[in-house]
Amino acid sequence: MQELTGAETIVILTGAGISAESGLGTFRDKDGLWTRYDLSKVATPEGFAENPWAVHDFYNARRANARAAAPNAAHAALVRLQRGWQGRVLIVTQNVDDLHERAGSTGVIHMHGTLEGALCAECGHRWPAPAAMSPGDDCPMCHRQETRPDIVWFGEMPYRMEEIGAALAGADLFVAIGTSGTVYPAAGFAAEAARAGALCIEINAEASAAAGDFARRVIGPASRAVPDFVAELLDQPKRKDAR
Ligand code: NAD
Numbered sequence: 001m002q003e004l005t006g007a008e009t010i011v012i013l014t015g016a017g018i019s020a021e022s023g024l025g026t027f028r029d030k031d032g033l034w035t036r037y038d039l040s041k042v043a044t045p046e047g048f049a050e051n052p053w054a055v056h057d058f059y060n061a062r063r064a065n066a067r068a069a070a071p072n073a074a075h076a077a078l079v080r081l082q083r084g085w086q087g088r089v090l091i092v093t094q095n096v097d098d099l100h101e102r103a104g105s106t107g108v109i110h111m112h113g114t115l116e117g118a119l120c121a122e123c124g125h126r127w128p129a130p131a132a133m134s135p136g137d138d139c140p141m142c143h144r145q146e147t148r149p150d151i152v153w154f155g156e157m158p159y160r161m162e163e164i165g166a167a168l169a170g171a172d173l174f175v176a177i178g179t180s181g182t183v184y185p186a187a188g189f190a191a192e193a194a195r196a197g198a199l200c201i202e203i204n205a206e207a208s209a210a211a212g213d214f215a216r217r218v219i220g221p222a223s224r225a226v227p228d229f230v231a232e233l234l235d236q237p238k239r240k241d242a243r
């Protein structure tokens with residue numbers, strides 16, 4: 001890897017693959033969630049309008065799984081990177097679990113929302129999600145019964161895109177971890193960061209659909225590949241100082 005001083009800005013994009021070894025299913029892999037559920041029924045505004053009970057059941061089950069899961073070595077390594085790197089380390093995740101936060105990461109951007117949030121579709125009020133949500137739940141603010149999970153569904157605009165765009169424009173290093181590179185706009189982040197001059201690296205179990213946008217690819221399970229990569233990064237400035 002080209003020499004880094006430790007002061008560079010790093011943007012990390014994570015996907016379902018980083019949580020796979022915590023026991024949370026990915027979407028598109030063999031046996032992934034989309035092979036068992038119809039995406040158009042559980043992850044679209046139209047599916048929710050048609051059968052809000054089924055959609056709440058789906059996310060209630062996802063929430064229970066996420067709460068029972070624990071962060072793995074890859075989440076922990078990113079905490080070490082955030083604490084040990086002098087420059088800014090921003091984590092942008094497509095994941096709706098909270099394993100980055102439970103590992104100890106801070107300032108994580110959940111561009112696709114979070115299982116831990118409830119959202120009133122009428123007034124936009126947000127509050128912590130209970131273990132089980134249902135279409136009859138009252139909004140604590142406007143008291144209407146239009147409660148939905150605070151999840152960005154297909155066809156909806158991901159959260160905090162302006163902030164993410166600014167971070168990509170200022171990134172020196174962009175690292176995508178455990179994402180298939182098939183869901184836009186996240187799938188276009190590597191190309192965007194590369195255009196702005198960032199070195200782009202992919203860590204994934206296999207080369208992703210966006211693999212051509214990366215200058216370097218690390219193929220392997222996140223729980224091993226991410227700690228190794230973080231150790232290499234944190235070691236670089238020290239090696240330079242020692243010369
Ligand atoms: P995806 O299922 O499309 O792709 C996962 C990628 O991770 C694949 O390329 C796969 O090869 C790789 N992978 C699988 N196991 C791995 C491991 N142990 N180590 C490293 N890589 C591994 O997921 P995506 O790209 O994140 O797709 C985006 C959508 O998936 C988002 O909408 C996101 O909200 C959703 N999602 C989130 C969760 C979660 O919150 N844990 C779970 C499933 C899906």
